[in-house]
Amino acid sequence: MSVVVKAFELLGFFSVDRPELGLSELRRLAGRDKATTYRHLEALESVGLLEQNPVTKQYRIGPVVLGLAQIREATTPRRAGALTALARLAERTGETAHVSLLSGAALHTLAVQESSRHATRVIINESNLPLHATSQGLAILAFGGADLMQAARRRLIRFTEATPTTDEALDAAVSVARQTGFGVSRNGFEDGVYGIGAPVFDHTGAVAGAVAVASVSSRMTEDLGQEVRAGLVEAARAISSNWGGQIPAALETLWARTLAPYSDQERSA
Numbered sequence: 001m002s003v004v005v006k007a008f009e010l011l012g013f014f015s016v017d018r019p020e021l022g023l024s025e026l027r028r029l030a031g032r033d034k035a036t037t038y039r040h041l042e043a044l045e046s047v048g049l050l051e052q053n054p055v056t057k058q059y060r061i062g063p064v065v066l067g068l069a070q071i072r073e074a075t076t077p078r079r080a081g082a083l084t085a086l087a088r089l090a091e092r093t094g095e096t097a098h099v100s101l102l103s104g105a106a107l108h109t110l111a112v113q114e115s116s117r118h119a120t121r122v123i124i125n126e127s128n129l130p131l132h133a134t135s136q137g138l139a140i141l142a143f144g145g146a147d148l149m150q151a152a153r154r155r156l157i158r159f160t161e162a163t164p165t166t167d168e169a170l171d172a173a174v175s176v177a178r179q180t181g182f183g184v185s186r187n188g189f190e191d192g193v194y195g196i197g198a199p200v201f202d203h204t205g206a207v208a209g210a211v212a213v214a215s216v217s218s219r220m221t222e223d224l225g226q227e228v229r230a231g232l233v234e235a236a237r238a239i240s241s242n243w244g245g246q247i248p249a250a251l252e253t254l255w256a257r258t259l260a261p262y263s264d265q266e267r268s269a
Contacts, residue, residue, distance in 0.1 A: 003040070003043075005104075006030075006032075006036075006040055007040035007041075007043050007044055008044075008104070009030065009104075009105070009106075010026055010030060010037070010040055010041065010044065010050075011044070011049065011050070011061070011065075011106075012104075012105075012106035012128060013026060013029045013030070013128070014060070014061055014128070015127040015128040017127070019060055019061070020053055020056060020058040020059065020060045021058060021059055021060075022056075022057070022058045022059070023037060023038060023041065023059075026041065026059070031154070041059060044062075045059070045062070047064065048062040048063055048064035048065075049061075049062050049064050049065055050062045051063070078101060078110060078208075078209075078242075078243055079110050079111050081239060081242030081243055082099040082110060082111050082211070082239045082242065083111055083113070084238070085099075085211070085234070085235040085238040085239050085242075086098070086099060086111055086112075086113040086211070086235065087113050088231075088234070088235065088238075089113070089211070089213065089231045089232070089234070089235045090113040090114060090115040090213075091115065092227070092231045092234075093115070093213050093215075093224070093227060093228050093231050094115045094117035095115055095117075095213045095214065095215040095219075095224075095228065096112065096113070096114045096115065096213065096214045096215070097112070097113045097115075097211070097212070097213050097214075097235070098110075098111065098112040098113070098136075098211070098212055098214065099111050099200070099209060099210070099211045099212075099235075099239060100129055100136045100209050100210050100211075100212075101208065101209040102140055102144070102207060102208055102209045102210075105131070105147070105148055105151035105152075106128065107128065107129040107130070107131055107134070107136060107137055107140065107209075107210075108127060108128055108129070109127050109128075109129060110209065129189070130152075130155065130157065130159070130189065131148065131151070131152040131155075132152045132155065132156055132157075132163070132164050132170050132173075133157075133159050133160075133163045133164065133185060133188045133189040134183075134185050134188065134189045134195060134197070134212070135182070135183040135184055135185040135188075135195035135196050135197035135210075135212045135214075136183060136195070136197040136209075136210035136211075136212045137152070137183065137185075137197075137210070138173050138174055138176075138177045138183030138184065138185060138197065139177050139182060139183030139197040139198050139199045139210045139212075140183070140199055140207050140209070140210050141170075141174045141177070141183075142174050142177035142178040142183060142199070143177075143178075143199045143207050143248075143251065144199075144206070144207040145206075149170075149174070152170060153167055153170065156170065159188070159189050159190065160187050160188060160189070160190065160191050161187075162186060162187040162188050162191075163188050163189070164188065173185075173188075179254070180254060180258045181198065181251055181254035181255045181258055182196050182197065182198055182229055182232065182255075182258065183195075183196070183197040183198070183210070183212075184196055184197075185197075186217060186220075187217060192216060192217050192218070193214055193215070193216070193217060194214070194215045194216070194217040194219075194220040195212050195213065195214045195215075196212060196213055196225065196228050196229060196232065197210045197211065197212030197213075197232070198210060198211055198212070198229075198232040198233065198235075198236040198255075199236065199251070200236050200239045200240045200243065200245070201240045201243070201245035201246065201247065201248070202240070202243040202244055202245040203243065203244030203245055204245070205245065205248075208240075208243055208245065209239075211232060211235045211236050211239055212232070213228045213231065213232065215228070226259065226261075229255075229258060229259060230259055233255050233259070
């Protein structure tokens with residue numbers, strides 16, 4: 001892995017909930033020695049991607065990132081291309097819908113739409129999502145490149161007792177997604193949260209992110225799960241189209257097979 005890639009990977013550890021990080025914490029998260037981590041931080045700071053808080057001496061996202069984000073959204077408005085589909089998905093399922101954007105091997109929350117149907121609902125606060133512990137991440141790993149799996153294996157951090165933290169556990173979770181077309185995470189990232197996700201694609205034909213529904217675990221039933229999956233198919237198609245992409249035929253076939261029992265029940269009702 002190149003020095004540039006290793007340096008840029010450090011940016012993925014910052015989030016709204018973790019806006020500032022010190023050298024020791026970044027070293028631990030990245031799994032690198034202190035001297036190497038410091039060199040990478042210096043490189044990022046020298047070009048304005050990071051800056052150091054003069055009071056706490058911790059690092060935070062620099063001003064250059066804001067400018068790049070504004071350019072990105074102005075020229076490729078992916079968030080706008082997902083909002084309508086998210087609103088429909090939240091309305092249809094009565095649960096929290098959210099879409100994330102893949103950047104290298106990092107997954108970032110792009111937009112969230114909550115439903116007012118239930119007083120108790122999932123609140124999405126994290127801006128950075130782990131590939132191995134979320135339904136969106138598992139959906140992406142199932143239909144993305146081998147490099148993503150390698151990146152995920154290097155960061156098998158435990159968030160709950162249900163988090164996949166071994167290669168075998170991760171392989172099993174990804175295998176389910178490959179067989180059904182949907183990533184599923186029950187309490188994997190947060191206790192009490194059941195997530196189902198589907199990949200979305202852009203103009204390059206590659207996985208560009210994922211759309212998911214997060215429900216309170218105790219509320220998830222087989223019927224709700226199938227309704228969520230049906231809604232995700234509709235949302236993934238719409239978002240992919242708005243991003244200039246389309247769903248691969250093989251994935252459409254998987255979705256049809258997974259949803260077949262649900263469709264049969266609807267026809268007989």
